[in-house]
Amino acid sequence: MAEDALLRGNSRGYNFFPLSDPAWRDGSFGERLAEAVPVRPGAHSLLKRFASSLPGRLAAWALLAACLFSLAQVALIAWAGGEWTRWFHARNPLSRLLFASLCALSWHALRRGVGYAPGEWAEFGGKIALALFGVGAGLAAGEVLLRVYLQRTQSRQSIARLDAGAADAGQRRIRSTHPMAVIVRRSANPKLVYELKPNLDMEFGHRTLRTNSMGLRESRDYPVERQPRSVRIIGLGDSGIFGWGVNQDEDYLSVLESNLNRRADGVLYEALNFGVPGYNTQLEVESLRCRGLAFKPDIVIVGWCDNDFGLPFFIPQEGQWRRKDVSFLYALLFDREKFADIALCDVRDQRDYDQSRVPEDIRGGVDVAGVKQALTDLTRMGREQGFHVLVFGSMRREAVDICRELRIPYFNIRERIPADRYPKEYNIYFMHPRAEGHRVLARHLEEELDRLGWLTPREAAP
Numbered sequence: 001m002a003e004d005a006l007l008r009g010n011s012r013g014y015n016f017f018p019l020s021d022p023a024w025r026d027g028s029f030g031e032r033l034a035e036a037v038p039v040r041p042g043a044h045s046l047l048k049r050f051a052s053s054l055p056g057r058l059a060a061w062a063l064l065a066a067c068l069f070s071l072a073q074v075a076l077i078a079w080a081g082g083e084w085t086r087w088f089h090a091r092n093p094l095s096r097l098l099f100a101s102l103c104a105l106s107w108h109a110l111r112r113g114v115g116y117a118p119g120e121w122a123e124f125g126g127k128i129a130l131a132l133f134g135v136g137a138g139l140a141a142g143e144v145l146l147r148v149y150l151q152r153t154q155s156r157q158s159i160a161r162l163d164a165g166a167a168d169a170g171q172r173r174i175r176s177t178h179p180m181a182v183i184v185r186r187s188a189n190p191k192l193v194y195e196l197k198p199n200l201d202m203e204f205g206h207r208t209l210r211t212n213s214m215g216l217r218e219s220r221d222y223p224v225e226r227q228p229r230s231v232r233i234i235g236l237g238d239s240g241i242f243g244w245g246v247n248q249d250e251d252y253l254s255v256l257e258s259n260l261n262r263r264a265d266g267v268l269y270e271a272l273n274f275g276v277p278g279y280n281t282q283l284e285v286e287s288l289r290c291r292g293l294a295f296k297p298d299i300v301i302v303g304w305c306d307n308d309f310g311l312p313f314f315i316p317q318e319g320q321w322r323r324k325d326v327s328f329l330y331a332l333l334f335d336r337e338k339f340a341d342i343a344l345c346d347v348r349d350q351r352d353y354d355q356s357r358v359p360e361d362i363r364g365g366v367d368v369a370g371v372k373q374a375l376t377d378l379t380r381m382g383r384e385q386g387f388h389v390l391v392f393g394s395m396r397r398e399a400v401d402i403c404r405e406l407r408i409p410y411f412n413i414r415e416r417i418p419a420d421r422y423p424k425e426y427n428i429y430f431m432h433p434r435a436e437g438h439r440v441l442a443r444h445l446e447e448e449l450d451r452l453g454w455l456t457p458r459e460a461a462p
Helices: 029-036 043-051 054-080 093-111 118-167 252-261 281-295 328-334 336-343 367-385 397-406 435-452
Strands: 184-186 194-196 201-204 207-210 230-237 268-273 299-304 314-317 346-349 388-393 410-412
Touching: 043 054, 043 093, 054 093, 054 328, 118 328, 230 252, 230 281, 252 268, 252 435, 281 299, 281 367, 299 367, 328 336, 367 388, 367 397, 388 435, 397 410, 410 435
Parallel strands: 230 268, 230 299, 299 388, 388 410
Antiparallel strands: 184 194, 201 207, 314 346
């Protein structure tokens, strides 16, 4: 009967004692029950027993080795500044740090933690929390200090870095026939962005290229002081007036200077080529303002090219030191390519830029409004400094409209030179004429300056 017995030896492993058993009367029921129900060891006891065994000791050493190996991989990633690819591949430093931390905690539990009392585990947990807080605070402070440092010093350092990189350009393998990055350098004037390197004497696009001490594509230096009975012309522009694809002294400004001096009329004619490939009108006018006005020109020729409506070829991108979606410290340690992209005020070519990072004053020089503003500034300088301005080149309608609105004299090759007058291979309507095309343009430019009456020496002018 159920009331006469406790279960003993049934299929579930319980023991029943009859109610008539003497244990109920003599008080030994507890001892009998303890004997009947086996005590199973707890998890802590099993862990302690395992930790003292040979497999446990081997597991502890394996965890320590895994921890150290993961930390070594993190160190190699930091050393490389990105993915480590020598001998083995290592990336994702955060996941490796997390894995190393888990291995270290597991090793500590096997080697030390098995002897902890409950209170000691609580104390150990507090130490871990305090250490995590200290590391987090240190990383946050490092992030803030790095951003402050970049914001205060990076602009200057970016110029130094570009100049340092340019110093070993001769050691680099050049895969382009027109390696722009080899002939230009970062300008100290942030509005000018970049400029030609001085004292070049090299082959560029299989053509000879020389620059003088000022970084102008000229075979000689021009004195700043004006000579008696002289006419001084300054040419502004990009690759067209620079003479892209022609030898030294074959650009139309050099040809113009030679043609004018062959007159032998007692006047010294000087034509200084301030053209830089990739400039737009805004940079051309800035170049005149900060470098050309010292030469006191009589005439300024703007060598027009339709891409003057766009951004310059090389574009500065501002550092993004206030971004909240990226860690600069992490990028500096583990992804230095990204760090250079997001943190440094670098210079990129127009094929690879983020327009949102282009400085506002550079973006303001593009399109019709930007060109109009630049030419307005140029005409104002002309009135103040006493020089004439002529826009010369193959001009589309928007450029012509700007010149008409601002009353700037212009010579539109498309309108003034019939299409069938010269061989097509001269490319006079193209932004990069051949040498024969430059000679044609020089002759037409000379005729136009004569027609305008601008070739009179300043001293002899009424």
